[in-house]
Amino acid sequence: MNNISTSNYWDTSLYQDKHAFVWQYGEDLLQLLNPQPGESILDLGCGTGQLTEKIAQSQAEVMGVDYASAMIEKARENYPHLRFEVADARNFQVNKPLDAVFSNAVLHWVKEADQAIASIHQSLKPGGRFVAEFGGKGNVLAIATALSNALEAINIPAQALNPWYFPSIGEYATLLEQQGFDVIYSTLFARPTPLAEGEAGMANWIRMFASSFLAALSDEQQIQVIRVIEEYLKPTLYQQGTWKADYRRIRIVAIKL
Template structure:
């Protein structure tokens, strides 16, 4: 899920690795689109705990992983001590030498300041360099977000002001890329219902991992009650045969710096 959170750096890396491996497992399909070549310089933007960074390195590329969360970078360094990982923010990172490609999996839906991130990505690329990314697109987790909003409103909490996510349409994001000079060569938006780990605990774990911004200042008892309300609301549509799913919709982008 990898990752550059503007609101919090307090990622639980154990919860992330143990219960949310789908984040990087699905990202392996994006690696095929990246198609890293031996000797290429590649930046993994929002590398999380480093699994996809290591996959890129296995192709022979010279790869560096960056992430906004120090806990993620610390864990990535433990996992892959032979690779380079640094703490950096998607909105203002800089590179010492331009790279052949910027790769980003499941990160940019955390970055509401999309223009700033795109500007940083553009300046990081060599002329002819490519930007390959997948993240939550328009309609992503629509049912989960609606259930969360309803449960929070019942407790007199405004979900809108706490919402950490940015889920753009194809037209919106492609336009932002083009306005900053990119040539957009591929874009797609598709549904991807995603099975959550840990059976009946799957939705609660997902909320604790990825929706913690909504629970700032609430007691443990209040959090538990709200999560239970969300589960009850979602059970008829996202819980089947003892397992939870998340109603993901992903946007996939390839753009070239001329």
């Protein structure tokens, strides 16, 4: 369910090998989901399938869906015994109502939040639960500021290229309530996240998760912009040979009324 508003190409090996934190941090979100044997659960934006497999270990009936076909191909390769399908968070359908929809590190790619919430709501049984974590208000603020400054210095309007949606708890809970959910748990917290590959960590992160900002640039311009960003961020986000991303995450649990 990644990069919904820009290109639909994801480097799955770069994602899986260098950005494993995406699902590793999601493992304790599974405790909030608390999947039970026999429950029907959708992993919305499953990526390469690691958390889908964790859900399956609870003996729940789970299916993983993602907007990116490359992710689904990799998930099927990783876990051939599980079911994975290409689907869009904004308008997916299910054959029968589900006990739960789970979503980790996905919904900040979906600017049409009301459409996604409507799709999630119609897919659940009454009393079914929606458990999600994604980027919240202030997420990657330092990185986004550095990106904007570097691009605007070469007369590229960064805001028009921004693929992300980072709501406050109040904003997102209100959207859920308007569509028939009861929000029973919500939190917003900082989680500075170490990036792999030492000095290359920030460049890798930008190429993986902020590619839409760079799409119109030549290779040489991309290298120059990333260098400017690194210089700007080094005093605050680079320590002892490791970059950190300045993540802030929202967690939500909501019940369909």
